[in-house]
Amino acid sequence: MISRYERASNYVIIIALTVAVMFPVVWFLLTAVSPNTSGRLDFSHLAFGNFVTAWRDGNLASSMRASVVVAVSAVAVQTILAVLSGYGFGVLGVVGERVLFPVIILGMMVSTEVIVIPLYYELQSLHLTNSWIGLIIIQLGMGVPFGMYWMRATFRAMPQSVIDSAAMDGARDWAILWRILLPMARPAVLTLVLLEFMWTWNDFFLSLIFLQDPAKQTATVALSAFQGRHVLQVNLMAAGSLIVSLPVVTLYVIFQREFISGVMSGAIKE
Amino acid sequence: MRAAAAGGVGRLPRPGRSKRARRRRWLGLAYVAVPLAFYLAIVIQPLIATVNYSFYQWDGVSPATWVGGRNYTTFWSTPDMAAAFGHVVVLIVMFGFIPLALGLLCATLLSRATVKGQSVYRWFLFLPQVLTTVVVAIIWKRIYSPDGPLNTILGLIGLGALRRNWLGDFTWALPSLGMIGVWGGFGFTMLLFLAGIIAIPTELFEAARLDGANRWHEFRYIILPSLRGQMAIALTLTITGALRTFDLVYVTTQGGPGNATTTPALLLYQLAFVNPSVGQASAIGIVMAVLCMIIAVVITRVVEGRDK
Numbered sequence: 001m002i003s004r005y006e007r008a009s010n011y012v013i014i015i016a017l018t019v020a021v022m023f024p025v026v027w028f029l030l031t032a033v034s035p036n037t038s039g040r041l042d043f044s045h046l047a048f049g050n051f052v053t054a055w056r057d058g059n060l061a062s063s064m065r066a067s068v069v070v071a072v073s074a075v076a077v078q079t080i081l082a083v084l085s086g087y088g089f090g091v092l093g094v095v096g097e098r099v100l101f102p103v104i105i106l107g108m109m110v111s112t113e114v115i116v117i118p119l120y121y122e123l124q125s126l127h128l129t130n131s132w133i134g135l136i137i138i139q140l141g142m143g144v145p146f147g148m149y150w151m152r153a154t155f156r157a158m159p160q161s162v163i164d165s166a167a168m169d170g171a172r173d174w175a176i177l178w179r180i181l182l183p184m185a186r187p188a189v190l191t192l193v194l195l196e197f198m199w200t201w202n203d204f205f206l207s208l209i210f211l212q213d214p215a216k217q218t219a220t221v222a223l224s225a226f227q228g229r230h231v232l233q234v235n236l237m238a239a240g241s242l243i244v245s246l247p248v249v250t251l252y253v254i255f256q257r258e259f260i261s262g263v264m265s266g267a268i269k270e
Numbered sequence: 271m272r273a274a275a276a277g278g279v280g281r282l283p284r285p286g287r288s289k290r291a292r293r294r295r296w297l298g299l300a301y302v303a304v305p306l307a308f309y310l311a312i313v314i315q316p317l318i319a320t321v322n323y324s325f326y327q328w329d330g331v332s333p334a335t336w337v338g339g340r341n342y343t344t345f346w347s348t349p350d351m352a353a354a355f356g357h358v359v360v361l362i363v364m365f366g367f368i369p370l371a372l373g374l375l376c377a378t379l380l381s382r383a384t385v386k387g388q389s390v391y392r393w394f395l396f397l398p399q400v401l402t403t404v405v406v407a408i409i410w411k412r413i414y415s416p417d418g419p420l421n422t423i424l425g426l427i428g429l430g431a432l433r434r435n436w437l438g439d440f441t442w443a444l445p446s447l448g449m450i451g452v453w454g455g456f457g458f459t460m461l462l463f464l465a466g467i468i469a470i471p472t473e474l475f476e477a478a479r480l481d482g483a484n485r486w487h488e489f490r491y492i493i494l495p496s497l498r499g500q501m502a503i504a505l506t507l508t509i510t511g512a513l514r515t516f517d518l519v520y521v522t523t524q525g526g527p528g529n530a531t532t533t534p535a536l537l538l539y540q541l542a543f544v545n546p547s548v549g550q551a552s553a554i555g556i557v558m559a560v561l562c563m564i565i566a567v568v569i570t571r572v573v574e575g576r577d578k
Contacts, residue, residue, distance in 0.1 A: 006382070007384070009379075010379070010380055010382075010384075010385055011385060013376060013379055013380060014380060014385055014391050017376060017391075017395060017456075017460075018391050018394045018395060020453075021394055021395055021397070021398065021453065021456070021457060022394050022397075024409050024410065024413050024419075024453070025397065025409065027412075027413070027419050028409045028412065031412065038417065039412055039415070039417070039418070040417070081304065081305040081308065082305075084301045084302065084304065084305055085301065085302045085305040085306070087298075087301055088298040088299070088300075088301035088302035089298070089302060091298075092294050092295065092297055092298030092301060093291070093294060093295040093298050094295055094298040094299050094301075094302055095295045095296055095298070095299045096299070097295075097298075100302070100306065103314070104306070104309060107309060107313045107314075109559075109562060109563060109566060110313055110317060110559065111510070111514055111558065111559060111562060113514060113516075113534075113535050113538055113554075113555050113558055113559075114316075114317060114320055114555040114556065114558065114559040115312070115313055115316035115317050115320060115555075116316075116542070116555075117316075117319075117320055117323060117538075117542045117548060117551055117552055117555060118315075118316040118319035118320055118323060119312070119316045120542070120543070121330070121548075122316070122319075137308070137312065138312055140308050140312070141308040141309055141311060141312020141313055142312060142313060144305045144306075144308055144309040144312075144313075145309065145313075147305075148302075148305060173294075173297055198400060201402070202401075202402035202403065202404075204402065204403060204404050204516075204517040204520075205516055205517060205535075205539075208520075208539075209539070209543060220402050220404045223404055223405070223408070224404050224520070224521050227408050227411075227521070234412060237408055237412075238408075238412070241404075241405040241408050241409070244402065244404070244405060245401055245402060245405050248400055248401075248402070249397075249400065249401070252393075252397070252400045253393075256389065256392070256393050256396075257389075259396070259400060260392060260396050260461060263396075263399060263458070264458075264461065264462055264465060
């Protein structure tokens with residue numbers, strides 16, 4: 001059906017695109033292992049020591065720990081909140097949902113910039129700025145709309161008969177959620193967890209504002225500060241960037257399908 | 271679509287009249303109570319507070335004074351503000367329309383592709399979406415630097431006259447930032463459109479072929495109309511993303527040189543936290559939010575309007 005000419009041109013197009021997209025990334029990878037601080041590629045020997053130096057000079061040990069703490073706890077609680085609200089809105093129904101549901105959906109359109117100013121002054125008066133707890137609480141609140149929407153759609157896509165027959169057998173609402181719906185929803189929960197992790201790990205704006213103390217900073221903010229200080233050591237900057245990207249990229253290697261389909265259907269469902 | 275999702279409320283089952291159904295819905299409220307409390311405290315309450323702040327003049331420390339709508343009336347006459355929103359227009363074209371067009375073109379060309387190792391290409395093309403913007407910014411700062419790869423390559427292919435400090439150039443800094451958006455957004459639009467094209471029934475193409483349609487006809491009369499929904503999504507996300515640009519500018523240029531690459535979000539950050547004029551910053555936030563909403567509604571309208 002497809003001519004040989006077309007098949008060949010398909011390869012040419014897709015390879016050209018891939019090269020165009022990957023060129024900056026690959027160049028950067030090579031810079032990271034280059035001994036030359038100016039960023040000029042140098043293959044005389046591979047300087048894996050760059051990663052060690054960047055880890056030490058970039059304050060990455062403490063900031064990577066901060067990112068792990070914030071991302072893991074935010075994702076864990078966000079996911080629980082998503083399951084609870086998705087079950088409420090998707091299966092049980094909620095008193096006042098005609099008002100509450102649109103109000104929560106509105107949250108998907110509210111961008112961080114619009115709420116961040118009062119949040120800062122409010123958390124400051126509660127002594128929750130420069131605190132991981134403060135940042136985690138913000139991530140939790142902001143994660144509710146998408147999480148609710150995602151889990152609600154997931155639960156509603158499940159056959160009603162399963163819920164009905166479990167209820168007939170005398171299963172209570174909690175048992176239905178925990179023992180029947182949640183196991184069936186495992187793939188959707190996995191995708192949700194991956195997306196949430198990516199979003200909290202990659203966050204820069206919130207961490208920049210709420211964690212100004214260098215001892216509390218997350219990895220993205222520490223990296224940005226590091227590159228401001230080390231303009232003349234490009235190879236270290238590149239090495240540091242790779243370290244900071246590694247957790248999400250590793251997950252992306254393992255769960256490529258979940259990431260791509262999650263981002264795309266997340267976009268569509270929004 | 272976001273707006274369409276909100277419109278979907280009507281499809282919820284009608285509230286049951288029975289006592290049991292009512293009990294169930296109170297139970298439902300108990301399930302959503304905690305998430306709802308977080309949401310109201312973290313999103314809704316501050317949203318209302320920002321509206322309130324925007325009517326005051328406040329330096330973040332001393333008592334605030336009520337100034338009515340002044341933060342809005344003086345809005346566009348502030349040169350910085352006008353410049354920042356002007357830059358957004360350029361970014362919208364480069365983050366939104368160019369990836370849209372490129373993605374559409376490549377998805378169409380590749381729609382019948384049976385290339386081996388598709389998932390490998392997909393992995394590479396989607397990678398920019400997964401990288402944190404800080405790293406993307408650092409990568410491109412290097413590419414654009416005076417002794418960076420872009421200038422090296424221009425020199426090698428005999429275009430040495432074009433070499434410059436891309437991000438330090440008053441004319442070129444903003445388009446250079448825009449190109450980063452093209453690079454990052456294009457894989458997303460292309461994969462979104464490819465998924466859309468695959469969903470089109472093949473009979474449609476076969477029937478068109480029997481009627482003597484060429485590839486342009488296929489594109490114009492089958493592919494383009496089928497992808498309307500995907501195009502709306504891509505545009506809404508990329509355009510609101512362009513309007514909200516912060517991380518990229520903060521890490522690469524800090525708005526410079528001069529104010530050649532400032533964005534509303536950068537001004538908001540500076541006015542809220544660096545050099546506090548909190549009322550003005552809040553007004554920027556509100557204007558951005560309203561613009562985002564208008565953009566989403568207009569795009570949805572345009573798409574649905576053509577449906578009829």
